Amino acid sequence: MLRHGLQMARGLCQLLSDKFSVGLHRNIMKHLLPINATGHAWSPLRNIRAVTQMAPWPFSSSQPRDYSLPNASWSAEMQRLYDQYSSMCEVETEGSEKKKGAWRRLPSYNRTLKYATGGRCLSRMLQAKARLFTRNIEEQGAGFEYVVFINKEEKTCVCVFQAGHLLEGPPGHVHGGAIATIIDSVTGTHATYISGPVMTANLTINYRSPIPLGSVVLVHSALDKVEGRKTFISCQVTSSDGAKLHTEATGLFVSINVSHLFGA
Numbered sequence: 001m002l003r004h005g006l007q008m009a010r011g012l013c014q015l016l017s018d019k020f021s022v023g024l025h026r027n028i029m030k031h032l033l034p035i036n037a038t039g040h041a042w043s044p045l046r047n048i049r050a051v052t053q054m055a056p057w058p059f060s061s062s063q064p065r066d067y068s069l070p071n072a073s074w075s076a077e078m079q080r081l082y083d084q085y086s087s088m089c090e091v092e093t094e095g096s097e098k099k100k101g102a103w104r105r106l107p108s109y110n111r112t113l114k115y116a117t118g119g120r121c122l123s124r125m126l127q128a129k130a131r132l133f134t135r136n137i138e139e140q141g142a143g144f145e146y147v148v149f150i151n152k153e154e155k156t157c158v159c160v161f162q163a164g165h166l167l168e169g170p171p172g173h174v175h176g177g178a179i180a181t182i183i184d185s186v187t188g189t190h191a192t193y194i195s196g197p198v199m200t201a202n203l204t205i206n207y208r209s210p211i212p213l214g215s216v217v218l219v220h221s222a223l224d225k226v227e228g229r230k231t232f233i234s235c236q237v238t239s240s241d242g243a244k245l246h247t248e249a250t251g252l253f254v255s256i257n258v259s260h261l262f263g264a
């Protein structure tokens with residue numbers, strides 16, 4: 001019991017204090033530790049905080065499956081768009097010197113926590129069967145096939161999304177809830193990139209034209225403004241050539257302390 005408690009505390013510390021591999025959480029500690037009336041950071045984890053500063057949090061070398069990489073289910077159009085955005089991404093060159101590129105592909109796992117150093121034990125103890133909603137269909141191509149790219153200079157985001165046959169709503173077309181899901185995921189990821197840990201407070205969606213099942217669409221996400229804890233994002237889902245507007249949305253994301261996720 002005590003051993004499990006210590007393991008959990010250590011895993012939690014690493015989770016809360018270090019960076020995601022996608023580099024989203026430079027500011028995580030400031031979000032994590034609320035300041036009380038006396039001006040001191042409050043945290044039940046305060047006493048073990050020093051330990052966490054020793055431990056970097058790269059993903060483990062056990063080669064977790066990155067769901068945003070191409071697979072056999074991808075259509076030629078999906079692959080073409082993946083190649084197009086990948087060609088504009090930063091790349092590691094020889095001597096690990098980075099060639100500058102404005103875009104960055106974000107990896108995507110079905111349970112990020114499981115693949116973080118120190119997170120394996122924690123992932124067993126916290127809702128062990130939990131999986132990311134968009135990444136829990138095993139059959140390739142049946143559900144959400146998508147890859148997210150961030151433009152670090154323009155602070156925009158693009159997702160290439162191929163909707164599989166299990167996402168049907170109206171016959172032959174994508175379910176509105178599935179469209180909302182991909183929009184929430186992309187804009188939520190975008191807001192996290194901008195502001196650190198957030199939760200969706202409001203998502204307003206206008207469905208303009210149906211999305212055929214199996215087609216490839218682009219989800220464009222743009223930062224409107226940041227006001228204190230509030231990050232406002234707008235989003236458009238278009239055909240892959242950009243000619244047809246399928247869906248428009250706006251989202252409000254509120255910054256949270258990670259303790260919010262634990263009921264604090």
Ligand SMILES: CCCCCCCCCCCC(=O)SCCNC(=O)CCNC(=O)[C@H](O)C(C)(C)COP(=O)(O)OP(=O)(O)OC[C@H]1O[C@@H](n2cnc3c(N)ncnc32)[C@H](O)[C@@H]1OP(=O)(O)O
Nearest residue numbers: 020024184185188189192199200201202229230252254256
């Ligand atoms: C690596 C990454 C991979 C990530 C890959 C995965 C990405 C998936 C992303 C999925 C994201 C989700 O679906 S998240 C799940 C769905 N969302 C939720 O379950 C959230 C449930 N709601 C909440 O927990 C809470 O209401 C919060 C956290 C949103 C806000 O609560 P709070 O922290 O107490 O803040 P509160 O004081 O109420 O509000 C702060 C400010 O926001 C405003 N505000 C709050 N809610 C609203 C609202 N609905 N509409 C307008 N304004 C609002 C308030 O007026 C206030 O403005 P002012 O007075 O300061 O001006």
